[in-house]
Amino acid sequence: MEQKPHRYLQIADDLRRRIAGGELQPGDQIPSRAELAQRHGVAPAIASRALQILVAEGLVESRPGAGAFVLPPKTRLQLSRSWYREVRGGSPFAGDMDTQGKVANWRFHSRTDVASADVARRLAIAEGDPVMRTVYVYTADGDPVQRAVSWEPYALTRGTPIALPEDGPHAGRGVKDRMAVIGITVTHPVEVVSARTATVQEARDLGIAPGAIVATLRRTWYADEQPVETCDIAAPADRVEFVYVLAPAD
Structure with missing residues (x-):
């Protein structure tokens, strides 16, 4: 038997539609939990859960003691995933931010670690093998917009x-250029895009609420069939979008 969607999702869909259609304008107050509950024939807790979804999506702001209000639409920053990223030189992130009138910066921390089962599978090494782990937090005009965790087989x-990816004479040059220094020719990346709720550490680094939605990108660089680096990238879904620029057709 086909299952009906959870009622809180239906309420969230209805509010989202009213916002998108202009019935609820930026600054308008969302009906209260009690009003939503009465309108949809549900318990107030169900209505509250629907509002939490819209808050996590950045559509609504909850003001303690005042209620929930529609936020102005946000223009998402674009992070390019382009076939020419590695040939145009410089930092792709800095280039993206410059074209959008933002000042780019980032902080990082590297340390040796041991490969988890997932990282080992992605790098084609044994679980527990040593890896160099680097955590990056990227900012635009001082606001965090992307977090990345990279692993390289040590x-x-x-x-x-x-x-050390960000230290020494070849710091910050990107996986392809750095691997070329030691005679490894990086040939291509494989990227998988998805979305999920933020982890506690991601929420802390990105300045978002725990449980907020993040767009994710799992990337692995290869030298032919050999993985040489893998990375987990997370960005707030209401602030950032990944934009793919594909190579011209032959």
């Missing part, structure tokens, strides 16, 4: 000038 880079 067996490839140990004792070389590129062991």
Whole structure:
């Protein structure tokens, strides 16, 4: 038997439609939990859960003691995933922000770690093998917009000038250029885009509410069939969108 959607999702859909259609304008107050509950024939807790979804999506702001209000629509920052990223030089993130009139910056921290089962599978190494783990938090005009966690097989880079991705003579040059220093020709990336709720650490680093929706990108760089780096990228779904620019057709 086909199951009906949860009622809180139906209420959220109805409010989202009213906002998108202009019935509820920026600054308008959303009907109270009690009003929504009466209108839809549900308990106030169900209506409250629907409002929490819209808050997490950045459509509505909840003001303690005053209610919930429609927020102005946000223009999302664009993060390009382009076939020419590695040939145009410089930082792709800095280039993206510059074209959108934003000042780019980032902070990072690298340390050796051991590969989890998931990281080991992605890098084609054994679980528990050493990896270099680097966490990045990228900002635009001082506001965090992207968090990335990168892992590289330490067996490839140990004792070389590129062991620390953001330190030494080849710091910050990108996976392709750095691997070329040690004779590895990186040929292509594989990227998988998805979305989920933010982890506690992601929410802290990105300045968003725990449980907010983040767009995610799982990227692995290959030298032919050999994985040489894998990365988990998370960005607030209400602030950022990934834009793919594909190579011209032959």
